[in-house]
Structure formats: structure tokens, C-alpha cells
Amino acid sequence: MSDWSLWGMFLVIGLGTFAMRLSFVELYGRLRIPPLLSRALVYVPASVLSALVLPAVVYPNGHGAFVFDNPQIPAAIIAAWVAWKTRNTILTLIAGMGAVWLIKFLVA
Structure with a gap:
């Protein structure tokens, strides 16, 4: 070329x-955006974030297969629970990262 x-x-x-x-x-x-489409567009940011985060959590380091000893999965569950209960972004980040580090420390 x-x-x-x-x-x-x-x-x-x-x-x-x-x-x-x-x-x-x-x-x-x-x-004019139809009301049905307008209500549906509210969920676009959450679905895009999920599409970006979920593969990184489930398949760490770009692995092509699901691994059972992945500390990110329980940490993501803990972070999701904290986010659901508190609605606080900073606390969710602290809980998720703290859980990852704690699980890695306990396993290693």
C-alpha cells in the first residue's frame, strides 16, 4: 500500500x-426519541460497563478458559454486594481491591 x-x-x-x-x-x-427507546437508553452505561468488566474478572490475564482458583470472582461478588448495599463507589472499590488482596494473601 x-x-x-x-x-x-x-x-x-x-x-x-x-x-x-x-x-x-x-x-x-x-x-424526538420514542419513550420506549428513551427508557431503554438509561441502561446502556451499566451494560457497557458490565461488558468491559466481566471478561476481565472471569478470564484474568487473557486466559481463554475459566479457572476455579481465580480470586477476582469472589472479590467481584463482595464488591457487587457492597455496591448494592451502600451505593458508594469509593467503598465499593476499597472492598473489591481489599478482597482481592486478602484472598491472594491467604492463598499464597
Whole structure:
């Protein structure tokens, strides 16, 4: 691939990305979102966060198989319980990381 075609591809992809992001900003107030879709969009951040966190918890270090001696799974359960009971982000982080460190210390 020549340098000019590579730079052209970068330019087209960059303009396409910019256009997609700009369309959401520009069309935000002009379009009517149906109430059903609006209620469904409330759950998008939580589902995206789950999709990012769950594979890292279940498959540590990029392993392709589930391992039973993974300390992150019980720590994630403890952190989820703390988050559910307290609704405090900092306390959830402290509980989750403390549980991981404690389980690793006890196992090692």
C-alpha cells in the first residue's frame, strides 16, 4: 500500500468518525426519541460497563478458559454486594481491591 493511499484511508476514516460523532451532537435536540427507546437508553452505561468488566474478572490475564482458583470472582461478588448495599463507589472499590488482596494473601 502506498503512502498516499494510506494517508487517504486515514483521512476518510477520520472524517467518517467525526461525522458520526457530530451527527449525535447536532441532531440531539431536533429528533424526538420514542419513550420506549428513551427508557431503554438509561441502561446502556451499566451494560457497557458490565461488558468491559466481566471478561476481565472471569478470564484474568487473557486466559481463554475459566479457572476455579481465580480470586477476582469472589472479590467481584463482595464488591457487587457492597455496591448494592451502600451505593458508594469509593467503598465499593476499597472492598473489591481489599478482597482481592486478602484472598491472594491467604492463598499464597
